[in-house]
Amino acid sequence: MPHSATITMKLSVLYLGGLSGALLSGGAAASSGKPRNFGRIDRVAMSPPSASTHHILGNESHHPVACRGGACSDSSPALFAKIFASAAVETGCLYGLVNYAAKANTLDYSKAVTRTVQVALLLAVIFGSAAFGAIIDNGLSAASKQALDPNTIPGNADWYANLKKPSWNPPGWLFPIMWLIVSKPTQFMAVYKLVTQSYEKDLTIPLAVYCSHLSLGDAWNKVFFGLECTGRGAAVISTFWSVLLLSVYLFYGVDQYAGLLLAPTFLWVTVAAALNWSIYLSNKDDGCDG
Numbered sequence: 001m002p003h004s005a006t007i008t009m010k011l012s013v014l015y016l017g018g019l020s021g022a023l024l025s026g027g028a029a030a031s032s033g034k035p036r037n038f039g040r041i042d043r044v045a046m047s048p049p050s051a052s053t054h055h056i057l058g059n060e061s062h063h064p065v066a067c068r069g070g071a072c073s074d075s076s077p078a079l080f081a082k083i084f085a086s087a088a089v090e091t092g093c094l095y096g097l098v099n100y101a102a103k104a105n106t107l108d109y110s111k112a113v114t115r116t117v118q119v120a121l122l123l124a125v126i127f128g129s130a131a132f133g134a135i136i137d138n139g140l141s142a143a144s145k146q147a148l149d150p151n152t153i154p155g156n157a158d159w160y161a162n163l164k165k166p167s168w169n170p171p172g173w174l175f176p177i178m179w180l181i182v183s184k185p186t187q188f189m190a191v192y193k194l195v196t197q198s199y200e201k202d203l204t205i206p207l208a209v210y211c212s213h214l215s216l217g218d219a220w221n222k223v224f225f226g227l228e229c230t231g232r233g234a235a236v237i238s239t240f241w242s243v244l245l246l247s248v249y250l251f252y253g254v255d256q257y258a259g260l261l262l263a264p265t266f267l268w269v270t271v272a273a274a275l276n277w278s279i280y281l282s283n284k285d286d287g288c289d290g
Contacts, residue, residue: 079232083223087215090133094211097121102195102203118195125214126188133218159228164282169275183265190251190261198254206250213247216240217269220276230280237273244269 101121104114191210194203220240224233248266252259 079223079227079229080235083219083236086133086137086222087212087219089136090129090215090218091208091212093132093136094125094129094214095208097125098191098195098207098211099204102199102207105196105199115196118192122188122191122195125211126191127184129214129218133215137222160225163230163279166275166278166282170271178264178268183268186261186264190258193255193258193261194251198258201254203254206247206254209243209250210247213240213244216243224276230276230283234273234276234280237269237276241266241269241273 098121101118104117107114109117191207194206216236217240220233220236223229223236244262244266248259248262250259251262
């Protein structure tokens, strides 16, 4: 994979459930060569691969690198407890905002004000869940004395570039296109359709499950890219994938068109899950089984 494509893929996947601003920061980091913090895992100090990075595709060789970040020394139960505790709190916060957007239809607002409030809230949730996750992580970490890891997790900047990847590994340029142009806008359209046209129905479970999928997407970013745990990342993204599938089903039950609008995200997460599992299975014999 070309050096620029590696950086693009790393940064764009971090955007899953995160801020579009994270990619802008990523671009600045790539051009400056300085470590930057990205979106959901802003407490993780990460830098783009150096110019000396050796890739593993084609006939290029690669140097062995540390396969795990600082928190992969945790036991699986401890790590999962930390990750899912954060995801649960984040889900509650996101659901509160989305639920208010649905309830705004019944409040004494003009239609223009109602739609403005709904659009603003949904954009904040769908495009900015990373910001909520970062605040929650930092707050819980302070309250429980690093229950969610230290603010800086030691890792190897060349880690992702040096992992063995399958021959069908998507090109780096495809990731930002899928997340920013396809996935996020279609998610917005799906949720907006529900909260503006189906608000008289009980949307509690569909919206709660949808917010859970956003939080689990953020959790996967943290485990896979932040903590550099491929095996545990595979477990998290499998949960993420399952919850997203349930979200598609529930949305479809309320409004068929809204359910279909979530299909592109589901298909792309399927690709990401398959890629994560392939990376884990291909690298676990080299000690990259975190």
